[in-house]
Amino acid sequence: MEETKPSGKKSDAPPVCNGCVRWERFGKNCYYYWEGKKHCTMWTSDWEEAAMQQPL
DSSP: OOOOOOSSOGGGOOTTTTTOHHHHHHGGGOTTOOTTOOOOTTOOSOHHHHHHHSOO
8 A cells, every 4th residue: 555645744733733644644735724723623543533524
């Protein structure tokens, strides 16, 4: 399985995104990210959980 390079470095992650698999994969291109965000209801450390969070 080929790994995807993260577009955002871990050191660049804002505190609200630190440790989130979406940030690790998409960085600032994450659909749920915006500059100055204080809380994320879509934060997850597991891709299986992320799949269950998808809107209908």
